[in-house]
Amino acid sequence: MVKLLIELLGYLRESAPLLTSLAVLTLLLVLLAKSIKKHSGLYYTLFAIPFVLVALPSLGKLFGIEIAGFVRVPFLGEIIRDYIHMGAFGHPLLIIIMYIGALEVRRPTVKKLMSIRKEMSIISGFAVFAHSLIRVMNSVPGAFRFFANNEEYMANTKVVSTLGAGFSSFSFLLGVFMLILFIPLWVTSFDAVRKRMGHVKWKKLQKWSYVLYVTLFIHAMAIQIGGMLNPRGGQTPKPAIETTVAQEKTTNRQRETARPVTNERRGETAKSEENSRQSTSAVKPATNGRMPTKGFADIKLNSQTKGYIHMISLILIYGSYLFLRIRKAKR
Ligand code: HEM
Numbered sequence: 125m126v127k128l129l130i131e132l133l134g135y136l137r138e139s140a141p142l143l144t145s146l147a148v149l150t151l152l153l154v155l156l157a158k159s160i161k162k163h164s165g166l167y168y169t170l171f172a173i174p175f176v177l178v179a180l181p182s183l184g185k186l187f188g189i190e191i192a193g194f195v196r197v198p199f200l201g202e203i204i205r206d207y208i209h210m211g212a213f214g215h216p217l218l219i220i221i222m223y224i225g226a227l228e229v230r231r232p233t234v235k236k237l238m239s240i241r242k243e244m245s246i247i248s249g250f251a252v253f254a255h256s257l258i259r260v261m262n263s264v265p266g267a268f269r270f271f272a273n274n275e276e277y278m279a280n281t282k283v284v285s286t287l288g289a290g291f292s293s294f295s296f297l298l299g300v301f302m303l304i305l306f307i308p309l310w311v312t313s314f315d316a317v318r319k320r321m322g323h324v325k326w327k328k329l330q331k332w333s334y335v336l337y338v339t340l341f342i343h344a345m346a347i348q349i350g351g352m353l354n355p356r357g358g359q360t361p362k363p364a365i366e367t368t369v370a371q372e373k374t375t376n377r378q379r380e381t382a383r384p385v386t387n388e389r390r391g392e393t394a395k396s397e398e399n400s401r402q403s404t405s406a407v408k409p410a411t412n413g414r415m416p417t418k419g420f421a422d423i424k425l426n427s428q429t430k431g432y433i434h435m436i437s438l439i440l441i442y443g444s445y446l447f448l449r450i451r452k453a454k455r
Pocket of ligand 1: 218256257260264296300
């Protein structure tokens with residue numbers, strides 16, 4: 125029974141990573157709410173560590189010091205990768221923060237989560253900054269090139285669809301706008317800043333979070349569409365990609381496929397996904413004259429299907445948020 129549950133969770137994580145991470149993280153946050161509230165400083169320090177480990181090699185580079193990336197360190201490397209890609213941690217956390225604003229606080233679970241909204245916002249910043257740091261260095265220059273000198277860009281990349289590259293490049297530049305939007309919202313999550321600002325000013329600034337939510341949806345959708353239009357190619361010229369932490373080889377295959385599929389990762393995983401491309405289900409060969417029992421691990425989804433599942437997840441999540449938010453505002 126436990127084995128089946130673990131298998132099911134692994135399968136869900138692989139086929140619908142965002143929804144699964146969202147469910148797991150919500151449960152963990154509800155369980156840990158009291159502890160997070162009580163020991164917020166400790167949690168901030170803990171969640172800041174992966175960000176510092178992402179920032180250190182980049183800072184070192186600026187000063188000409190070579191600091192090895194920490195992504196190869198077992199377990200810690202996985203956490204760092206999750207920070208960088210947003211899919212397993214940063215995005216679900218931002219969604220939870222967004223959602224509780226649209227739900228009725230009377231419900232005990234919502235009340236618990238609402239009590240740690242500020243703490244969650246501060247923690248989400250560490251993932252957002254780690255993500256942005258890597259992406260500004262590795263994806264933004266290519267996006268600028270796409271719009272500034274499209275011919276040169278297309279000649280030097282592996283992308284096949286100009287439209288796909290356009291979607292990706294647009295979403296990367298939108299990311300820069302989102303970062304500019306996110307910083308003041310994040311800084312004003314701290315009590316000291318909030319008090320100095322005064323409630324009225326603070327409330328006014330917080331209205332910008334709705335703009336952030338809209339751009340989050342566009343950012344995620346455009347990245348997904350761009351990735352699906354260019355299933356085999358990267359958006360940036362090779363040398364830039366090769367230095368991306370995102371491209372560090374992972375030994376944990378299951379973890380790798382559980383993250384949202386992006387253009388850069390597609391190249392890495394394309395070979396292994398080739399085998400499952402034709403069909404969505406595969407049955408292991410018979411052993412000892414008997415058919416082996418079919419487990420969740422035997423149901424394979426190709427990257428295109430996963431892409432569609434991810435887009436439907438995004439539409440469901442952001443669509444239902446919009447519905448709930450409007451309903452709450454009307455009351
Ligand atoms: C600074 C420029 C940015 C660039 C170039 C950028 C680029 C990307 C890329 C390439 C991905 C795909 C996942 C990956 O491989 O990392 C992604 C995903 C994501 N980004 Fe950004 N990003 C930027 C900033 C931001 C900011 C500031 C936020 C949030 C405030 C953000 C939120 C997200 C989220 C939530 C996802 C996951 C989407 C999903 O689950 O489908 N990004 N971004």
